[in-house]
Amino acid sequence: QSVLTQPPSVSGAPGQRVTISCTGSSSNIGAGYDVHWYQQLPGTAPKLLIYGNSNRPSGVPDRFSGSKSGTSASLAITGLQAEDEADYYCQSYDSSLSGSNVVFGGGTKLTVL
Amino acid sequence: EVQLVESGGGLVKPGGSLRLSCAASGFTFSSYSMNWVRQAPGKGLEWVSSISSSSSYIYYADSVKGRFTISRDNAKNSLYLQMNSLRAEDTAVYYCARSKVAATNYFDYWGQGTLVTVSS
Numbered sequence: 001q002s003v004l005t006q007p008p009s010v011s012g013a014p015g016q017r018v019t020i021s022c023t024g025s026s027s028n029i030g031a032g033y034d035v036h037w038y039q040q041l042p043g044t045a046p047k048l049l050i051y052g053n054s055n056r057p058s059g060v061p062d063r064f065s066g067s068k069s070g071t072s073a074s075l076a077i078t079g080l081q082a083e084d085e086a087d088y089y090c091q092s093y094d095s096s097l098s099g100s101n102v103v104f105g106g107g108t109k110l111t112v113l
Numbered sequence: 114e115v116q117l118v119e120s121g122g123g124l125v126k127p128g129g130s131l132r133l134s135c136a137a138s139g140f141t142f143s144s145y146s147m148n149w150v151r152q153a154p155g156k157g158l159e160w161v162s163s164i165s166s167s168s169s170y171i172y173y174a175d176s177v178k179g180r181f182t183i184s185r186d187n188a189k190n191s192l193y194l195q196m197n198s199l200r201a202e203d204t205a206v207y208y209c210a211r212s213k214v215a216a217t218n219y220f221d222y223w224g225q226g227t228l229v230t231v232s233s
Contacts, residue, residue: 002157033217034219036219036220038158038220044225045208045223045224045225045226046150046158046208046220046223047223048219048220048221048222051219051221052219057221089157089158091158091219091220093216093217099175100172100216101160101172101174101175101216102148102160102163102174102216102217103160104157104158104159104160105157106157107157107158
């Protein structure tokens with residue numbers, strides 16, 4: 001059971017818009033810690049997609065955007081393309097009475113129909 | 114070009130030890146924190162350990178605390194993970210990843226990973 005909750009799968013047709021949610025709690029996202037997103041194409045290492053809630057590294061298309069509100073964050077992908085089919089992970093930091101840790105969501109598999 | 118290349122993975126028996134290495138190039142290694150993140154077969158990402166640029170701050174996930182030791186050699190641009198008392202549940206691809214700040218920050222570059230299999 002991951003500290004950050006993501007839907008196991010989402011899907012969309014080419015050209016459509018999809019969103020992936022990442023739900024946390026008052027000890028992580030709700031405590032003000034930033035949320036970051038990674039894209040993992042099949043058989044490859046994860047790649048940073050969004051950092052600091054809504055910032056795109058150089059080279060990441062502006063079709064990808066991130067937002068954060070309260071104890072949740074979202075990744076939106078517009079103009080869906082076949083090459084977007086991948087696993088997506090959110091990441092934040094959790095600080096509770098039991099300790100502090102980097103935490104990941106369980107991952108969401110995006111299928112382009 | 115930033116490059117991170119892991120090595121040292123392989124098959125080890127339960128209770129055994131293994132030392133992973135990560136060779137870094139293309140950036141000033143001594144200015145960045147470094148991290149290990151693992152991914153069990155067919156599963157999601159799990160943070161393992163982080164070390165600050167000067168090794169002053171070191172953090173571990175509860176699942177590996179007391180068994181794994183992270184270290185770095187800035188003169189050799191290398192990151193290490195000494196893994197002892199290995200268990201079946203440690204089987205995973207281990208990635209090294211760069212960050213500006215240990216533990217709290219994002220991982221902006223990742224290596225290709227090295228597979229560790231713990232099995233009798």
